[in-house]
Amino acid sequence: MSQKRAILSVSDKTGIIEFAKGLIELGYEIISTGGTKKVLEQEGISVISISEITGFPEILDGRVKTLHPNVFAGLLAIRANEDHLKQLQEQHVDLIDLVVVNLYPFKETISKPGVTFEEAIENIDIGGPSMLRAAAKNYQDVAVIVDPTDYQAVIEELKQEQMLSLAAKKKLAAKVFRHTAAYDALIAQYWNDQLEEVFPEKLTLTYEKVQELRYGENPHQKASFYREAISKQGLAYAKQLHGKELSYNNIQDTNAAWEIIKEFKQPAVVAVKHMNPCGVGVGKNLSEAFTRAYEADPVSIFGGIVATNQMVDEDTASRLKEIFLEVIIAPGFTEQALELLTKKKNIRLLELVEGEGASSKKVVSVLGGLLVQDQDKKQINAEELKVVTKRKPTTEELEQLQFAWKVVKHVKSNAIVLANGQQTVGIGAGQMNRVGAAKIAIEQAGELAKGAVMASDAFFPMPDTVEEAAKAGITAIIQPGGSIRDEDSIIEADKHGITMVFTSIRHFKH
Structure with a gap:
């Protein structure tokens, strides 16, 4: 049997010493480069320098060391092809049976504050991906490992069977192609950012698995949760403090709640x-904010998701534990609040401290493709509002209009939100026509509609929504404007003494 040989060249040294020792015990010859070679030799492991294999020194500050026919021919030769083996013999090239490589830390480098473009470029690996891809292409003859978590299983199988099964080598090779694809995607993304390529001609995205989910929206659908590879913000990086595993629907709803809560600076509950x-x-x-959020719809909150923008204290927790909730997400929980809430076995408690969302782009899948757009982060202030009616809003009405506008932005279109006293009192969501959404919100509000304000995510195509508002006793309306029939709605508002302001901004949410 010919001498078995392995190349070990890793940036992440986790477990490499134990793995190398295991290979030595199995009769492997170890070939290595630079830093990996030093680490192994310090542990008394016999190592052959890559330069001995190539007959060429490492040059250009290590940029060129493995890029050589003596390496790649040894990796790519098909053992069952007699002509391949004959050519290797003629060129005095030996076979390589195992490759263990993980790549220059490009992700870690570009994640560092103040990293320069030059530093990032120097951490783009060339030889590593090339060796990985060569070994993975020749998977039937060469085993290739990119993930330290695979070391133990490989050693155990080699000890038991003296060789890896074809199935095992195929699985390892597939992981390599995923790994190098993700690596290249990060590099492409970095270059896009540097050159401000907002919508490039080819979009390559990479995400890392957070967890497998029990199922998707429904039990017959499989699902998993992934997160962006670079960002450390957003729901995917929340810390779960208590409760059972999050479901697909929990994650969707919690993300929606967190996006809304970020609209508010003062104590708020969603x-x-x-x-x-x-x-x-x-x-x-926070306790007062929760009271208002709860009283806005004490029926629908049952089994819902609650988000806060401040640390949950004991007083608020004592209120929260009295109702059935799936998830509470907050910047933190006091010890007393945790003591109260963790008495409920299944409630999920999530801690997330961050400002803006994880990505500047929103990505939605459609059959056969993706839609990519900017996140809707548009906000308005009072100076940007245009009063279009005879009556101007009072200071109180103006505050309530701005509050309602922040909420309606996050309601599925067609959307109408009624607010009264810094709380929502009626929400009409996802209706096929705007007046239908208004009627739902007004019915939900009941007597609280009197003196309330109304927000609409898009313009009124006709005055019927204003008519419904007037009948309910609503005093102020905020909407984008821009309809060819805006004047009809303005006349109707003036007729009933309703003040109406235009934002010139639409907030459709499909």
Whole structure:
């Protein structure tokens, strides 16, 4: 039997010493480069320098060391092809049976604050991906490992069977192609960012698995949760403090709640059901904000998701534990709050401290493709509002209009939100016509519609929504404007003494 040989060249040294020792015990000859060679030799492991294999020194500050026919011919030769073996013999090239490589830390490099473009470029690996791809292409003859978590299983199988099964080598090779594809995707993304290529001609995305989910939206659908490879922000990086595993629908709803809560600076609580807010409240403290969010719709909050923008204290926790909730997500929980809430076995408690969202782009899948757009982060202030009616809003109405506008932005279109006293009192979501959404919101609000304000995510195509608002006693309306029939709605508002302001901004959410 010919001498078995392995190339070990890793940036992540985790477990490499133990793995190398295991290979030595199995009779492998170890070939290595640079830093890996030093680490192994320090542990008394016999190592052959890559330069001895290539007959060429490492040059250009290590940029060129493995890129040589003596390496790649040894990897790519098909053992069952007699002509391949004859050519190797003629060129005095030996076979290589195992490759263990993980790549220059490009991701870690570009994640560092203040990293320069030159530093990032120097951490683009060339020889590593080339060896990995060569070995993976020739998977039937060469085993290739890119993940330290695979070391133990490989050693155990080699000890038991003296060789890896074809199935094992195929699995390892597939992981290599995923790994190098993700690596290249990060490099492409970095270059896009540097050159401000917002929508490049080819879009390559990479995500890392967070967890496999029990199922998707429904039990017959399989699902997993992935996160962006670079960003450390967003729901994918929340820390779960308590409760059972998150479901697909939990994640969707919790993300919707977190996106809404980020709209508010003052103490706020958002309750979400099926990706729509069912109650939003702000107050002088979190307990007051929760009271308003709960009272906005005490029925729909049951089994819902609650998000807060402040640490959950004991007082608020004592209120939260009295109702059945799937998830509570907050910047933190006091010890007393955790003690109270963790008495409920299944409730998920998530801690997430961050400002803006993880990505500047929103990606949605459609059959056969992706839609990519900017995140809707547009906000308005009072100075940008245009009063189009005879009556101007009072200071109180203006505050409530801005509050309602922040909420309606996150309600599925067609959307209408009614607010009264810094809390939502009626929400009409996802209706096929705008007046239908208004009627739902008004019915939900009941008597609280009197004196309330109304927000609409898009313009009124006709005055019927204003008519419904007037009948309910609503005093102020905020909407984008821009309809060819805007004047009809303005006349109707003036007729009933309703003040109406235009934002010139639409917030469709499909």
